Amino acid sequence: MTEAEFLAGYDPAAHERPALAVDLVLLGIQAGRLAALLMRRAQHPQAGLWALPGGFVGVAETLDAAAGRVLRDKVGIGGARLEQLYTFGAVDRDPRMRIVSVAYLALLPEAAVADARAKAGLAAASLIVPWAGETGGAISAVSEDGAALALAFDHADILALAVKRLRGKLDYTDVAFALLPDHFTLRQLQDVHAAILGAPLNKSAFRRRMRDRGWIAPTGAREAGTAFRPAEFFRFDRSRES
Amino acid sequence: MTEAEFLAGYDPAAHERPALAVDLVLLGIQAGRLAALLMRRAQHPQAGLWALPGGFVGVAETLDAAAGRVLRDKVGIGGARLEQLYTFGAVDRDPRMRIVSVAYLALLPEAAVADARAKAGLAAASLIVPWAGETGGAISAVSEDGAALALAFDHADILALAVKRLRGKLDYTDVAFALLPDHFTLRQLQDVHAAILGAPLNKSAFRRRMRDRGWIAPTGAREAGTAFRPAEFFRFDRSRES
DNA sequence: CTTAGTTATGCTCATATTGTGCATAAATCG
DNA sequence: CGATTTATGCACAATATGAGCATAACTAAG
Numbered sequence: 001m002t003e004a005e006f007l008a009g010y011d012p013a014a015h016e017r018p019a020l021a022v023d024l025v026l027l028g029i030q031a032g033r034l035a036a037l038l039m040r041r042a043q044h045p046q047a048g049l050w051a052l053p054g055g056f057v058g059v060a061e062t063l064d065a066a067a068g069r070v071l072r073d074k075v076g077i078g079g080a081r082l083e084q085l086y087t088f089g090a091v092d093r094d095p096r097m098r099i100v101s102v103a104y105l106a107l108l109p110e111a112a113v114a115d116a117r118a119k120a121g122l123a124a125a126s127l128i129v130p131w132a133g134e135t136g137g138a139i140s141a142v143s144e145d146g147a148a149l150a151l152a153f154d155h156a157d158i159l160a161l162a163v164k165r166l167r168g169k170l171d172y173t174d175v176a177f178a179l180l181p182d183h184f185t186l187r188q189l190q191d192v193h194a195a196i197l198g199a200p201l202n203k204s205a206f207r208r209r210m211r212d213r214g215w216i217a218p219t220g221a222r223e224a225g226t227a228f229r230p231a232e233f234f235r236f237d238r239s240r241e242s
Numbered sequence: 243m244t245e246a247e248f249l250a251g252y253d254p255a256a257h258e259r260p261a262l263a264v265d266l267v268l269l270g271i272q273a274g275r276l277a278a279l280l281m282r283r284a285q286h287p288q289a290g291l292w293a294l295p296g297g298f299v300g301v302a303e304t305l306d307a308a309a310g311r312v313l314r315d316k317v318g319i320g321g322a323r324l325e326q327l328y329t330f331g332a333v334d335r336d337p338r339m340r341i342v343s344v345a346y347l348a349l350l351p352e353a354a355v356a357d358a359r360a361k362a363g364l365a366a367a368s369l370i371v372p373w374a375g376e377t378g379g380a381i382s383a384v385s386e387d388g389a390a391l392a393l394a395f396d397h398a399d400i401l402a403l404a405v406k407r408l409r410g411k412l413d414y415t416d417v418a419f420a421l422l423p424d425h426f427t428l429r430q431l432q433d434v435h436a437a438i439l440g441a442p443l444n445k446s447a448f449r450r451r452m453r454d455r456g457w458i459a460p461t462g463a464r465e466a467g468t469a470f471r472p473a474e475f476f477r478f479d480r481s482r483e484s
Numbered sequence: 485c486t487t488a489g490t491t492a493t494g495c496t497c498a499t500a501t502t503g504t505g506c507a508t509a510a511a512t513c514g
Numbered sequence: 515c516g517a518t519t520t521a522t523g524c525a526c527a528a529t530a531t532g533a534g535c536a537t538a539a540c541t542a543a544g
Contacts, residue, residue, distance in 0.1 A: 018262050018301055019259055020259060020342060058257075202531080202533070227490065227542070232492085232493090429520085446504070446523090467512095469520090470510075471509065474521085
């Protein structure tokens with residue numbers, strides 16, 4: 001049977017379908033560390049556990065649109081860089097029914113992290129991002145007092161994949177700039193890279209590499225109020241992005 | 243409203259849901275070039291156009307399982323390396339109804355490509371993989387007589403993304419070995435890389451890089467029947483994969 | 485006003501990786 | 515046996531990265 005025959009003979013209404021949802025991994029920098037924004041589940045199942053914001057996909061709604069709607073309506077953030085991550089389809093990932101979830105990665109500038117935390121039901125969890133060898137170690141979420149947070153459903157897997165994806169794209173895409181304000185110093189940029197990788201970086205080599213790459217342009221402005229030599233502010237030069 | 247409230251108040255049966263399908267991009271090497279296996283659509287819509295093999299996801303079936311089932315039942319290949327690629331959710335991507343499709347990448351060794359072509363309804367399309375700058379140019383499919391193939395639905399987008407993903411993973415994962423037989427020469431390995439990248443590679447540098455990486459082990463065996471010095475066969479050394 | 489303290493920035497040198505070319509090896513074919 | 519062709523290893527150049535140091539620029543303490 002060919003695909004065409006199969007599709008022609010298939011009555012979609014006759015079969016039960018999985019439900020389709022989107023889940024958002026909101027990542028940002030907080031206090032110099034990589035942090036995720038999580039919601040505490042108030043009801044069963046998995047009441048009290050921490051979960052990614054999510055919602056079902058409407059029948060006339062794009063996946064990207066569904067992710068944007070969740071970001072706007074549930075997290076209260078208008079714009080952020082959204083990127084599809086992976087689709088999770090384990091049969092028993094939700095105990096209520098079969099839900100296939102398209103995970104999205106949202107990269108928030110530091111100011112948006114603070115904004116979002118002010119909303120009800122949202123809390124930031126610092127992420128422990130160890131650098132255990134090339135591929136990195138296990139990622140775990142801890143609250144501000146250092147206690148490990150239990151995540152609902154398969155959301156720990158989703159979170160771990162998000163951090164790994166972020167790491168992988170870090171040095172050949174512009175993801176780091178999405179976590180920074182418009183103007184930033186080279187040190188801030190380096191700190192973001194180090195937070196994502198979970199490892200310290202060579203200062204000279206990092207600066208040289210970033211400048212040679214041509215993605216950043218000096219603004220001429222300088223930091224103020226520091227007790228030492230002020231650093232120059234740079235901005236992301238989108239025009240020279242490869 | 244929190245996520246928990248939303249989910250609790252949501253009656254999944256009350257809303258119309260998108261249908262969920264998987265589509266398979268079958269990539270392999272044929273005559274030294276990167277090729278995709280496509281099916282010609284026999285019926286409307288888009289009759290006569292070329293399409294990726296696909297099928298709907300059962301309500302009690304994992305996404306990976308659905309992809310494996312399509313590979314087995316529609317393509318007739320038992321085992322191949324399957325990897326989730328991206329989920330396509332444009333509202334009008336299928337004119338019949340709303341279908342969200344999880345695209346999978348299947349990497350076939352050269353022998354499996356020939357096997358699969360013997361099955362009814364399957365044909366190989368060579369892929370034009372130009373190297374236009376860093377990110378690569380547009381990917382197009384051509385038949386063996388050189389004519390461009392028109393692809394159904396959004397399958398050209400899916401195909402293009404598959405090749406880009408393959409390119410991106412080429413030099414830090416073992417994807418190339420999935421397209422080769424168990425024993426291969428360094429030249430064969432280089433040809434696979436060149437076919438995927440759409441650009442020639444420096445021979446000395448490539449050999450040195452591959453050997454230094456430690457992923458391949460010499461077998462001691464050599465080519466036979468060549469009109470010149472025979473190359474040594476290597477095998478992929480999975481034990482030293484990072 | 486001077487000096488200590490701190491970080492920014494640019495420079496140099498050592499090391500590692502990659503690009504490039506060449507010499508030699510090993511097979512077939514005339 | 516010599517011509518031809520590709521495989522393999524080596525040497526050198528060019529580039530990228532790691533690491534450290536000298537100087538600059540600011541604040542705060544004295």
